[in-house]
Amino acid sequence: MSKQEGINTINKAMAALPTRLSDTILKHIHSLTEYEPVIGIMGKTGSGKSSLCNALFAGEVSPVSDVTACTREPLRFRLKVGERYMTIVDLPGVGENSARDTEYAALYREQLPRLDLVLWLIKADDRALAVDEHFYHQVIGEVYRHKVMFVISQSDKAEPTSVNGQLSMAQKQNVSRKICLLHELFQPVHPVCAVSVRLQWGLQVMAERIIKCLPREATSPVVSQLQHPFRTAAVQEKARDDFGETVGAVLDTVSAFPLIPAPVRAVIQAVRNTVVSVARTVWDFFF
Known part of the structure; x- marks a missing residue:
């Protein structure tokens, strides 16, 4: 599976959001996957x-x-x-x-x-x-x-x-x-x-x-640098959880933008947990 498929899967979980907003969120998520520890x-x-x-x-x-x-x-x-x-x-x-x-x-x-x-x-x-x-x-x-x-x-x-x-x-x-x-x-x-x-x-x-x-944004990129014997199930699970939480933090940040209308903010909050869950599921596509 490719990184683009991972992005597309997360995008589907945000289908209820205005396109410009979901594009902004996806840009932030993409930068997370490119983080250089x-x-x-x-x-x-x-x-x-x-x-x-x-x-x-x-x-x-x-x-x-x-x-x-x-x-x-x-x-x-x-x-x-x-x-x-x-x-x-x-x-x-x-x-x-x-x-x-x-x-x-x-x-x-x-x-x-x-x-x-x-x-x-x-x-x-x-x-x-x-x-x-x-x-x-x-x-x-x-x-x-x-x-x-x-x-x-x-x-x-x-x-x-x-x-x-x-x-x-x-x-x-x-x-x-x-x-x-x-x-x-x-x-x-x-x-x-x-x-x-x-x-x-x-x-x-x-x-x-x-x-x-490590800070949450750095765990997944560091896991990808570890020698294979050290990429244990526990290590990957921690990185997967951290990636989900950092994606959740992106949605929280966008939701807090002062110009976001209250109905849109409510939609962001409604889809947040689903997006976090999907991000954890597609972690392997990115890392």
Whole structure:
């Protein structure tokens, strides 16, 4: 089934509306299906940002900004799956160069409004977290806390290191302690994730958490970028529901236009739930 068939099906559910109004709504819905998410990823050198992105996302990667660019500009990479795009913004890790941390603070304040989510990687064996804590509370602050998801990376390096190709019970216990520590230090909005790309451990849970943490308009486009094993039924159901709700929000916005006559507003409200239900049903046509 094609995207156009999905649009046509939604249009039929709005047959009772004036054509100009349904066309306006369809334009908004079309822009939702074209939404290009932007995800920031930060962490100190060696935290495994590239390997994590490669493990989670299926898109072909192309640099948008010059890799030799000055550190004032974060590196941007565009991922493409079919006709869909997503941008990864590689943000500099804090605490490695104290002279630059002030500069980074300004950079983050500039970037944060444009990001749908920030994945903040902290290595399982990293104990120097004072700078991260300070930066989080002073720069991220209350305004953007909901955009940050902490990830304990390289969980296979947690003590005592294992050699049998899977995390030992002792390692899992230490990772759990690290999760509790991060919750204490940062008091994050979202649960802390722990992963090991090398052992392919924790990645599915992380993918599901990402979809739960994203704003509604970004979930479906991000699902389409995930590697297939992570496009689970739960992930797709969440994206489907979010798409329905964003379509419902479009109708609510149009209904609130001051020049809409009361009888037309009543029709919009009458068809809203049907349109939302149809949008959920045709989700696969778009994503």
